[in-house]
Amino acid sequence: MTPNDPSGFNTRGGRLYAENVALADIAAAHGTPCFVYSKAALIAAYTGFDTAFAAHPHLVCYAVKANPNLAILNLFARLGGGFDIVSGGELARVIAAGGDPHKVVFSGVGKKAQEIRDALSAGILCFNVESPSELERIDQIAAEMGKVAPVSLRVNPDVDAKTHPYIATGLKESKFGVAHGDALALYRRARTLKHLRIDGIDCHIGSQLTETAPFSAAVERVMSLVEQLGADGIALTHIDVGGGLGIQYKTEEHPCRVDEYAAAILAGVKGRTEKLVFEPGRFLVGNAGVLLTRVEYLKRTADRNFAVVDAAMNDLMRPALYDAWHDVLPVDTAHAATGTLEPWDVVGPVCESGDFLARGRKLALKEGDLLAIRSAGAYGMSMSSNYNTRPRAAEVMVDGARMHVIRQRENVAALFAGEAILP
Numbered sequence: 001m002t003p004n005d006p007s008g009f010n011t012r013g014g015r016l017y018a019e020n021v022a023l024a025d026i027a028a029a030h031g032t033p034c035f036v037y038s039k040a041a042l043i044a045a046y047t048g049f050d051t052a053f054a055a056h057p058h059l060v061c062y063a064v065k066a067n068p069n070l071a072i073l074n075l076f077a078r079l080g081g082g083f084d085i086v087s088g089g090e091l092a093r094v095i096a097a098g099g100d101p102h103k104v105v106f107s108g109v110g111k112k113a114q115e116i117r118d119a120l121s122a123g124i125l126c127f128n129v130e131s132p133s134e135l136e137r138i139d140q141i142a143a144e145m146g147k148v149a150p151v152s153l154r155v156n157p158d159v160d161a162k163t164h165p166y167i168a169t170g171l172k173e174s175k176f177g178v179a180h181g182d183a184l185a186l187y188r189r190a191r192t193l194k195h196l197r198i199d200g201i202d203c204h205i206g207s208q209l210t211e212t213a214p215f216s217a218a219v220e221r222v223m224s225l226v227e228q229l230g231a232d233g234i235a236l237t238h239i240d241v242g243g244g245l246g247i248q249y250k251t252e253e254h255p256c257r258v259d260e261y262a263a264a265i266l267a268g269v270k271g272r273t274e275k276l277v278f279e280p281g282r283f284l285v286g287n288a289g290v291l292l293t294r295v296e297y298l299k300r301t302a303d304r305n306f307a308v309v310d311a312a313m314n315d316l317m318r319p320a321l322y323d324a325w326h327d328v329l330p331v332d333t334a335h336a337a338t339g340t341l342e343p344w345d346v347v348g349p350v351c352e353s354g355d356f357l358a359r360g361r362k363l364a365l366k367e368g369d370l371l372a373i374r375s376a377g378a379y380g381m382s383m384s385s386n387y388n389t390r391p392r393a394a395e396v397m398v399d400g401a402r403m404h405v406i407r408q409r410e411n412v413a414a415l416f417a418g419e420a421i422l423p
């Protein structure tokens, strides 16, 4: 990490900082485990993405599920962003954070009737429809409410995103979207439904994509449909190319840059005037956050060295779920530079062998040390759970020299407040 690391984290005088606040000071004030976000890094990621598409009319709809904290939603709303939601709960968050419902697209294969009603009442921009049954249901609910629902069909372009199978969504065997070959017939059906207005087309092929080729292939497939629709008299107002742009987790990896991604997309829509809609999640928040944790115990066994920390798989599930790799940085970089390096498995207190945050990392550790697990801004807090009755971590956003608690650490009593024993 250089002093000018765009992620908003830097090293000064042997200590790790988030902007102008020492991570050790955040741990002292708010305890660990704690997610720490840099406001400057969030803004830089958003504006970097937004300006890459300056040449074409567009709307950036942040994928709320990557990190739904109200402070983050509010920040993107202030920057002019819209939102991609996948539940009624996320719509409620967007509204509570001051987001504009007219800039909301609603994705997901299982929209319930009440969620559709709430989205119609709020006046969202568009429903990304994922099946014939959903199309009929939206039309029927809109009819009951005396409204016209704006719709896009989520097309499954059947391209290999070359990412982890759990986060690849654009192959024909996936549960998402409608098959490319079925889309035209379903658009024709939509045209006959009086309470629907066909607005766009949508696709999302997966997450943590590191090459431009799958994006280009998906856009090409979608554009071939846009042309067929045009020939059929179905004009669209927007083309939604989804999210999925990957971030750098490892220094030696070089995922495609946002300008390369933009060039690939813009080449695919050359000459078209429809507005582009994007649904980036990870790219906007992933590298803007770290998970701050403290070493409780160092445990040496015949086979391995374990650093038992106070964060666990319930706080950051990605290593356990996807075997994901997160960089681990000592917060006291001065000691780390002089101590003896040994390989450590960084593990949590949860009763599962899958409960690890990192394995075999060369670190100079002592008990009580603070560690920063990098690139934890996306799919960290949002996938966290209370497994092992562990209260969820606090969240802090740093803005220059100030730190703001944007979510209090949960307290244990609240975890079972809704439970009851038999009379």
Ligand SMILES: *Cc1c(COP(=O)(O)O)cnc(C)c1O
Binding pocket: 063, 065, 066, 084, 086, 107, 108, 204, 206, 207, 208, 242, 243, 244, 245, 279, 280, 281, 282, 283
């Ligand atoms: C998860 C998701 C996104 C965001 O994906 P990222 O990889 O975080 O950019 C966008 N659109 C849909 C439909 C999603 O399910």
